[in-house]
Amino acid sequence: MSTKVLSTFKSIMELLKVNIKTIIQYWSLWWVVYIPNEILSISFGLASWFFYTKFTTTNVEQYFAFLLIGMAFSPFLTDAIYLPYRNLLYLYSGTMASYGVRMTPWSFYYLSGRSRLETVVSTEVVNYFFRVTLLLVYFFSGIFVFGLKLSSNANLLGAIILFLLCYLANLFLGLILSTSFWFFIYEPQAATRNPLLWLFMTLPNLVGGVYYPINVLPPELRLIGKMFPVYYALEGIRNALLFGYSLAELFDYCKVLLIFILILLPLGTFLFRFSERYAIVKARKI
Numbered sequence: 001m002s003t004k005v006l007s008t009f010k011s012i013m014e015l016l017k018v019n020i021k022t023i024i025q026y027w028s029l030w031w032v033v034y035i036p037n038e039i040l041s042i043s044f045g046l047a048s049w050f051f052y053t054k055f056t057t058t059n060v061e062q063y064f065a066f067l068l069i070g071m072a073f074s075p076f077l078t079d080a081i082y083l084p085y086r087n088l089l090y091l092y093s094g095t096m097a098s099y100g101v102r103m104t105p106w107s108f109y110y111l112s113g114r115s116r117l118e119t120v121v122s123t124e125v126v127n128y129f130f131r132v133t134l135l136l137v138y139f140f141s142g143i144f145v146f147g148l149k150l151s152s153n154a155n156l157l158g159a160i161i162l163f164l165l166c167y168l169a170n171l172f173l174g175l176i177l178s179t180s181f182w183f184f185i186y187e188p189q190a191a192t193r194n195p196l197l198w199l200f201m202t203l204p205n206l207v208g209g210v211y212y213p214i215n216v217l218p219p220e221l222r223l224i225g226k227m228f229p230v231y232y233a234l235e236g237i238r239n240a241l242l243f244g245y246s247l248a249e250l251f252d253y254c255k256v257l258l259i260f261i262l263i264l265l266p267l268g269t270f271l272f273r274f275s276e277r278y279a280i281v282k283a284r285k286i
Helices: 002-025 027-056 060-093 105-111 116-144 156-178 180-184 188-192 195-207 219-225 229-242 251-285
Strands: 096-098 101-103
Touching: 027 060, 027 116, 060 116, 060 156, 060 180, 060 195, 060 229, 156 180, 156 195, 156 229, 156 251, 180 251, 195 219, 229 251
Parallel strands: none
Antiparallel strands: 096 101
């Protein structure tokens, strides 16, 4: 078992080195174009919301702090829902070509002896680096440009724990939603425009307390908002960073997120394996 784990780790590191070399090779694209563009987009977006807040409310600092935390964490957490589907789309619908030979990335990695886990992890580690960079840009801009004030005893550890728990819950939710890929695998247009996935990536931002407290919503929408992990995570993170809640005070939020994980993990694993077997059976009949 330990030998297999070590072999998998070495394989992931080898693939990760390849991805890092690619980024270094095209450093100008990332560090001269992509990253500055994202920084400007975040700064201009925050500025727009900041001045809009001054126009619509008298308590600018409180609402802007509420809004910034939602805007900073939401893209990262939403991406967790899309991650399984994105990688399936890349592995089975993407194309790699060399010297006139074309194949899907999964065919290439399979022939080279790489597992899906190794491929996905090595790719996503690089994506995590950029996501964390953008998350930090939000907070640096908020604090040093727009005067965001965190609590003097802000509970950073509690915020990180809540974020990680919500990320895992959303990831396993994404695993469930990714099963729809196997039903669209022979319909590329439908696979890239999956309405079910779009709904579950958009709805939490609308009713989950990302941009405004859910108490401004009708009771029915409030109930829907509380069905998503992001609501509990953002509520807890705001209390941890803005009001200095201790780990004990954040336990209720953690408990709810753990319940989400305990339900979504086995359900997602079962449905994913079932839908994959369905796709294999269907392929044999074609």
